[in-house]
Amino acid sequence: MIDANPLLRCFESLVCTLEGWAKGVEGYVDDSREILLRGQQLAEMHDDPLYKYLNLINQQGIMQYINVRNAIELGENLYILAQNLGVPYFIPEVLNDTGIAYEAAGEYDQVLECRPLYSSLNSIRITINSKMP
Numbered sequence: 001m002i003d004a005n006p007l008l009r010c011f012e013s014l015v016c017t018l019e020g021w022a023k024g025v026e027g028y029v030d031d032s033r034e035i036l037l038r039g040q041q042l043a044e045m046h047d048d049p050l051y052k053y054l055n056l057i058n059q060q061g062i063m064q065y066i067n068v069r070n071a072i073e074l075g076e077n078l079y080i081l082a083q084n085l086g087v088p089y090f091i092p093e094v095l096n097d098t099g100i101a102y103e104a105a106g107e108y109d110q111v112l113e114c115r116p117l118y119s120s121l122n123s124i125r126i127t128i129n130s131k132m133p
Contacts, residue, residue, distance in 0.1 A: 013042035
């Protein structure tokens, strides 16, 4: 569909996010990484930080099974991107996933650093949601 209508090219990185996630769930880790990397590159090409974030957060999830150090580094970069995007849910999501990577690496002090901030931001999310109609 995207090939038939060039105006839809801006959504190609989102398609990569969804397809990469699905491949990862199905156990096709290498395919998932390739697709998510392509989605990241497309998002960067279109200067779209939201779709870049979506591809990177999924890459971090895959990377936790392959190379914990890379997952931690990716989490640190994702944290900055999440802050820049300003979406309240993204920061706790990154902290949670990065905390899991720190735990797998045996860096328990870093896990504890992620958890209090994650908990406080999660309570903010709950407060905001409770005030919505």
